[in-house]
Amino acid sequence: MRALVEGAELDEVARWVLLEQLEEIHTLFVRVVEVERRLKELVEPLAPNLLGIRGVGVVWAAVLLSQVGDVSRFATSAKMARWAGSAPIPVFSSGRDRHRLHRGGNRQVNRALHSIGVVQVRLGEPAREFVRSREEAKGTKGAYRALKRHLADVVYRAMVADQVVRGRAEVSLQPAT
Template identity: 25%
Template sequence: FLDNGSIVHERRVELIRDRFLKFAQSLRGDDEVVIEATGNGTAVERLLRPYVKRVVVANSRLVKAIAWARVKSDKVDAATLAKLHAGGLLPEVWVADDNTIVRRRQIAERMGVLAQLVRTKGRIQAILHANLIPKYDGHLFGPEGRKWLAQLPLATEERAMIGRYVNELERVSAQLAELDKELAQQSLDDPRALRLMTIPGVSSVVASTILASIGDISRFPTPEKLSSYFGLTPRIRQSGDHPARHGRITKQGNSDARRMLVEAAWCAKLAPGPLRAFFTRVQNKRGAPAAAVATARKLTVMIWHILSSEQDYAYARPSFTAMKLRKVELKAGAPRAYGKAGPGHDYWIKEIRDREAQYVERAERAYERMVAAWKEKPLHAARE
């Protein structure tokens, strides 16, 4: 307890809910509490919030006084945190609201289920590779692929292992479908997610992952800040008067959101429009992987503008977006309407689909002409 620059009291609090709640009730309404960002920091912040003036969550990685301390203990760390906060020098972590916390937990659970699904498929592939079995021509984990697996000339124990792995795939796939259904329902009820899905390559899962990571877009004053938050900005090293050196991206921040943005960039490559032109330009110069990362950063800038201005993507195709949203509705559990033309029906009318494709292709050509003008007349020459 720090009061007027002096430590007036020290005590250790047990992180057991009932006992910690009694401690929170003993605090004053004008107290400010500092905690470190840890695995149970969210629960601690929630319990403290109603009883004190403010709960500050500190970024332990940036608290250099703690990271570099020669003497490090809970008592020393607590005193250092209190003094840094009193002096206005404490690097804080944004405290997410309840809806964002729920969405983050859902995304974390989905990523765990997806990783388990990938591991199980990899184990089946490893057994096939160890027995010199060639690659199956089709969807290995579909109905026909599973029949093919059951007829392979394998040892009894390996056949039993594949059977267990196939059963595990069915169980995990059902969990993943249930989580995707929940995320689809949330996306349909969130205007921010609906706006993000007007961007090519951004699905309900991608939109939910990005929104779970961002929370409140107003805490990022510029799109560069958001790109840095996702770890999509290059490392910069500079010493003295020497020119700065730019390296690979920092890969700091939420890795799940960054991975989703890169996947969305690969999908955006296939859709006509300025994003595809940008991807192709970088690909011709530095290769496809670098183009995917650069396009992911471009997507981040677009996301910042879309969420900040509360407007849809400028080059969205209405019929394609309606068809995408209809698929999200079906994933969320909406009934199929046979014989009834819904909002996504226009996409299957060739004239409408071609007209929208021509519109975004003209935007793509305009971007290419703009880049060509840059090469013919550099920016500094234009300024002169």
């Protein structure tokens, strides 16, 4: 009889622990939704062109804006790609034209570009074709590196366009003297 009582107590403890964990998960989920809503309010006016790129959500746009900061500090998209670690590095020791992965750079921006690329390949035919067209020559990883490099150009152009729009808005808000 004692084993039956202990089993019932164990079930009650397990039920209580699971309910506590579910309550904590729910609280965290509500907090995530709240943070994403607030981020959307902050990011949408700053980066409409960036948010217009397929695969760039509010969180990745916030990461890109916070990490890149003033995009005009990069003279070209190639310089931003190099800083982000998405520009391939040429290997001169082999007898053929070959590039290797750049392991340096800003890992958060590189991760954002990678995630954007994965979403685009999954959902968009142009990105899928881009990767397929390069897979035979570069392999799958090389094709994704090329896509990341291309996305660095796209993101750079969108961020420059957003900065130009913000600059015009700031100029129009200043009173005439």
